Amino acid sequence: MAGLRPEPTARQMRLGTELRRLREEAGFSGREAAALLGVSSGQISQIEFAQTGVSEKRLRSMAANYACTDEELIAALVQMATDRTRGWWEEYRDQLPRPFLDLAELEHNATFRWDVDLLQVSGLLQTEDYARALFSTRIPELSTEDRELRVRHRRQRRVILEGPTPTPYRSVIHEAALRMRVGGRATSQTQLASILELSEADHITVRVIPFALERFDDTGSAMIYAGGNIPKLDTVVRDGPHSTAFIDTEAQLGVFRTLFRRVEAASLDPEQSRDLIHNLAKEL
Incomplete structure (x- = not known):
């Protein structure tokens, strides 16, 4: 599908993993989480597998839907989601293993x-x-x-x-x-x-x-x-x-x-x- 990340970074994968953990701790299936957010279950899956990014607004909505009250965790996840840093290591992309x-x-x-x-x-x-x-x-x-x-x-x-x-x-x-x-x-x-x-x-x-x-x-x-x-x-x-x-x-x-x-x-x-x-x- 167009627009999907071909090779998510470990940091992007970690963000998706943490969002999946929040959903599972709340007891929601992917389909139920999607209904609450007003998106397709496929979009939830893409976020959790880091195939696509997630905006701060959507991330906070997901956390609210999952009844997450850990403000430090939410702030840290928002920082991960919105960070656009392209560090010195990017010069090695396609030259060194991931x-x-x-x-x-x-x-x-x-x-x-x-x-x-x-x-x-x-x-x-x-x-x-x-x-x-x-x-x-x-x-x-x-x-x-x-x-x-x-x-x-x-x-x-x-x-x-x-x-x-x-x-x-x-x-x-x-x-x-x-x-x-x-x-x-x-x-x-x-x-x-x-x-x-x-x-x-x-x-x-x-x-x-x-x-x-x-x-x-x-x-x-x-x-x-x-x-x-x-x-x-x-x-x-x-x-x-x-x-x-x-x-x-x-x-x-x-x-x-x-x-x-x-x-x-x-x-x-x-x-x-x-x-x-x-x-x-x-x-x-």
């Missing part, structure tokens, strides 16, 4: 960011040479052009840490990730020095899970946790072998909040972590 753009947009809108990394340094903390070395090991092998596109995109994502209004960032990294000589000795040394430099910023906290820690049992597998305007709109990102998953149900978000706090509590404090990273750099 998840690359979705992650950059998620980070741009995040109110805070938490990372747990076990075998690699977080993408936000990676130097260009470190990222280049990682992308060089991809199977199937990337062309030089595709590899450099990914390296440049990854470096640009750091704007949320280095821009005029930086995002509060907490990273927990296992010692294993810091010891791996990705790209060779010089690249690894530069990467560790970069982490030390970044960790001096007031809005950045880096903590290390040392090998010597007996309490760590891998309950905090690698994850990205991005804060929304309200906790209900937080998002967890998990990378799998063949896809990237965006997790957003309240129950799952609660589990990952708990996991992050456990892993963070089990790690070294920031000063001890800097000392460990400094010693690792000297050992290389």
